[in-house]
Amino acid sequence: MKEIRIHGRGGQGNVTLGEFLAEAAFAGGLYAQAFPMFGSERHGAPVTAYVRISDRPIRLRSQVYEPDHLIVQDMSLFAGNDLTGGLKEGALVVVNTSGPVGDLGIAEGFRVVGVPATELALEVVGKPIINTIMVGAFAGASGEIEMDALEKSVRERYPGELGEREIVAMRRAFEMVQGAVR
Amino acid sequence: MAHEQVESRLMAYGHTACAGCGEAVAARTVAEAAGPDVIIANATGCLEVFTTRFPRSSWQVPWIHSLFENAASVASGIEVALKALGRAGEVKVIAQGGDGATADIGMGAISGMLERGHDILYVCYDTEVYSNTGYQRSGLTPLDALTTTSPAGAMSWGNATRKKDLPAIFAAHGAVYVATSTAGFPTDITRKVKKALSLAGPRYLQIHCPCVAGWGIDSSKGIRLARIAVNSGLYPIFEMEEGVLTRVRKIKPDELLPVVEYLKEQKRFSHLFKSPGGRDHIEAIQLAANSNIERYGLMT
Amino acid sequence: MREMMEGSSAVAESVALCRPKVVCAYPITPQTHIVERLARLHAEGRLDAGYVLAESEFTAASVVLGASATGARAYTASSSQGLLLMTEVIFNIAGMRLPVVMTVANRAVSAPINIWNDQQDSMSLRDCGWIQMYAEDVQEACDMHLQAFRIAESLNIPVMVCMDGYILTHATEPVDLPSAGEADSYLPPFEPRFHLTPTDPMTLGAMAGPDAYMEVRMLLHRSMQQAAGTIRQAAVDFHEMFGRYAGAQLDTYHADDAEVLLVSMGSLLGTMKDAVDELREEGHPVGIVKVRTIRPFPRSELHDALHRARAVGVVEKDISLGLEGILCSEIRSAFCGAAETPGISSFVAGLGGRDIRKEQIKEIALGLLSDNTCRVEVTGLDHEVLWRAHEEE
Structure with missing residues (x-):
């Protein structure tokens, strides 16, 4: 079973991001x-x-304490919060940031990927909708999620032109992080 | 009680109301005017208790009692169900309760019923006191009336508040028809029930009902007193349609009576006649009656 | 077909499959997503029912009371304070034998105000004359609604389907919903045994004095006691039609040879099953008894399921303040007069949304393996906070 923890701020579509995954x-x-x-x-x-993902039915209902992966939608949350607490050795950390990930002060031992989701969203989508971009980046960096399936989920939930622009941005993020793991 | 008595098949005799009960007269008149194709949702109170002591029932129409404060909500559910089941054309819905159920504990439910615009006639039997539980003060108890929770004493002249203006509250909610009536004139009740039921949407009828024990009166005097309440201006009888006053029961100049005639016959106002200070209170009640005459145009 | 759905949406879709004629509710967290989804289904023409927006939970319950008495299949949903505000009507609906179905999105009760999950709300209403069912996962919550209407309407007893707030209402997971045709063949249209109509006028809700009240209440009590067969049949028929069986009133997991049996209700059973799997792998004879309905109380079934164990640990998200976990007290009653009684202990956990971890469950089980003395414990407490408050007193 793989467990993923998502950190963000209210209004950034954190719950929806989990549902997409x-x-x-x-x-x-x-x-x-x-x-x-x-x-x-x-x-x-x-x-x-x-998010929990497994090849067997999932019965566990507790919160996730030792995630395999972390997605951080707002890098300001690193200040004053132990976001990497319990995170497994070698875990993937995908962060929304336009700066170098080395500046985030994340402890060694994790695979950290930065993606300028906010900038990308404003440029491609025209609105600061970042969760689809973050999920695309996660798919690219982890290799655990199929892009076609993600696209289908996004399209179902956001049919129309805005959804299509989000999918373009999501693909850009997916490609952007290929080989970008620290 | 000799005149204008309405024979009823739909709310049968044999109930256990007090002799001279104004509410029984009014409820029987309402049931008969509404006819058999009706469902009644009744709040807890005297009327419910004296008509439905298990295993007997006075009601020959479908009738339901749930709780004290939810007759309007239960009626809402009935009305919606009739619509959903395609039976709305066949049967009308009446919700009814006393002044406590209406003005006090059930007010929130009534507000919701009115706001949602249900096709319901709500009837309030206004005895001006919680008759069922032993004559405590309600929101429709008039100024200075003695009740078991508003007694007179060195610090009290009885009920310290004025009667809540329920018709105005119903009208402000957009009730299509708002009317007052009285057990003193049952034919007036009949006409208004029939008129109300001919309209669609939320409607309200408030009926002044003498309560023998609650008012402290002789059981033969209730109907006469109910008429004096009208002819003194204390209980104006009127109709409002779509929020506009459309008709009032006029007081003929030779019928006009001072409020003293109404007050002096009832134990609930007896303290006003026992000490000199009472005179000011009676004067204030007279001014309120005068103001009703003015406001509703009862003599013009 | 199985698809990913949020618990609330899935339950709302299930309710719509039951074809209620009147739906009335008042929003309260965490029940809101259910009634929002139903409102949407109604707006889209996919729910052919009167949908009433009530001004309070008290009215919501009263509206479904009136609708049910008029012969309409009626549904409401609430939670926590809303359920408590409904309480007077809740008792009334049962006493009037109206087959209303309600979803309870279980949530803690004030004070202090807390919007998170426990089961104090519905457990506090266990004596109101409703059948109470508790769902382990979203699938079971969905399935229970179809069963609930069938049970309610065949017994004229209302049914509460309880699902843990947030943990199930806000969880997205795979759910298999029946087609409309399948649902219709499991749940036939409502044919009320009595209803308000001028063609056969009846008085409902009459006053019963000391000469009659007890008999009327005992009739309800007896019907409730005799509901077991109907509940089992609803589960068996459901299994036959849909291939899913979650137990009638009870279900067991690795219980046959277990020396320690853990008992619980609702979503905690999932975490518990994972814990028991690990304990079994480590060689510990631990099993689970799942209570699916607390009313009617499956007393003899519980006795039979538990009596061979050395220790029983009842882990529950409610407390009768001044006593212990409510379910635990009731399970003790199942052993009244029994020659052999396991050590039965109460473990109160997860109040107000305090997370319950798998490790806590394992700790409880291992503790009972080494010591079966009856005890009352509250797990997951911050003892330092309690100690400081005690000092200040």
Whole structure:
């Protein structure tokens, strides 16, 4: 079983990001579970969401304490939060940042990938919708999620022109991170 | 009670109401005017208790009682179900309760019923007191009336608040028809029930009902007192359609009575006549009646 | 066909498959997604029902009461404070023998205010005369709604389907929903035994004095006690039609040879099963008894399922303050007068959304293996906070 933890702020589509991952894994013939760290969060407050992916039915309902992968939608969350707490050795960390990932102060022992999701979103989508870009980057860096399945999920949820632009941005992110792992 | 009595098949005699109960007269008149093709949702209260002591029931129409404060909500559910089941054309829905169920504990549910625009006639039997539980003060108890929770004393002249203006509250919610009536004139009740049921949407009828024990009156005097309440201006009888006053029961100049005639017959106002300070209170009640005459144009 | 769905959406779709004629609810976290989805289905013309927006949970319950009494299949949903606000009507619906079905998205009860999951809300209403079912996962929550309407309408007893708030309502996972045709063949149209109609006028909700009240209440009590057969049949028929069986009132997991049996309700069973798998791999004889309905209480089934164990640990997300976990007390009653009684212990956990980890479950089981003395424990507490508060007092 692979466990993924997503950190972001309310309004960044963290829960939806988790659902995209779970849906894509399910489309690839796996079992999947996505759920938020339920809160009464308002826009801007820190939010956590979780995804489990397995080749067997998933029964475990606790939160994720030792994730295999981490997705951080807002790099400002690194300040004052132990985002990498419990993270497995060698785990993949995908961060939304336009600067060098070395500046984030993340401990050694993880595979860190930076993707300028906000810039990319404004450029390609025209709106700061970053979760589809982050999920694309995760697919590219992890190799665990099929892009076709992701595209299908995004298209189903956001049919129309905006969704298509998101898919273009998602593909750009997917390609951008190939071989970019620190 | 000798005149204008309405024979009823739909709310049968044999119930256990007090002799001289104004609410029984009014409810029987409402049932008969509504006819058999009706479903009644009744709030907890005297009317429910004296008509449905298991295993007997006075009701010859489909009738349901759930709780004190939810007659409007239960009626909403009935009305929606009738529509969903395609039976709405066959049967009308009435919700009914006393003044406590209507003005106090059920007010929120009534607000929702009115706002959603259900096809329901809500009837309030206004005895001006919680009759069923032993004559405590309600939101429709008039100023200075003695109840078991608003007694007179060195610090009190009885009920310290004025009667809540329920018709205005219903009208403000957009009720298509709002009317007052009285057990003193049952034919007026009949006409208004029939008129209300001919309209669609939420409607309200508030009926002044003498309560023998609650008011402290002789059981033969209720109907006469209910008429004096009208002819003194204390209980204006009127109709509003779409929020506009359309008709009032006029007081003929030779019928006009001072409020003293109404107050002096009832134990609930007896304290006003026992000490000199009561005179000011009676004067204030007279001014309120005068103001009703003015506001509703009862004599013009 | 199996697809990924959020728990609330899946339950709303299941409710729509049951073809209620009247739906009425008032929004409360974490029930909201269910009623929002139903509103959407109604707006899109996919839910052919009167959908009433109530001004309070109290009215929502009263509206479905009135609708059910008029002969309509009626549904509502609530949670926590909303359920408590409904309480007066909840008792009334059962007493009037109206087959309403309600989803409870289980949530903690104030104070302090807390929107997260535990089962204090519905457990506090266990004596109201409703059948109560608890779902382990989203699939079971969906399946239970079809079964619930069937059970309710054949017994004239209302049914609460309880699903853990957030943990199930907000989880996205694979769900297999029946087609409309399949649902229709499992759940026939509602044919009320009585309803309000001028063609056969009846008085519903009459006053019963000391001469009659007890008998009326006992009739409901007896129907509830005799509901086991109907509940089992609903589960068996469901299994025959859809291939899924989650137990009637109970289900077991590695229970036959277990020296320690853990008992629970709802979504915690999933985590518990993972814990038991690991314990079994480590050679520990631990099993699980899942309670699917707490009312009617499956007393003899519980006795039979538990009596061979040395120790029983009841892990539950509720507490009768001043006593212990509610389910634990009731399980003790199943052994009243029994010659051999396992050590039955209460473990209160997960109140107000406190996460319950697999490791905690394993710790409880291992503790019971080494010591079967009856005890009452609260797991996952921050003892330092408690100690400081105690000092200040």
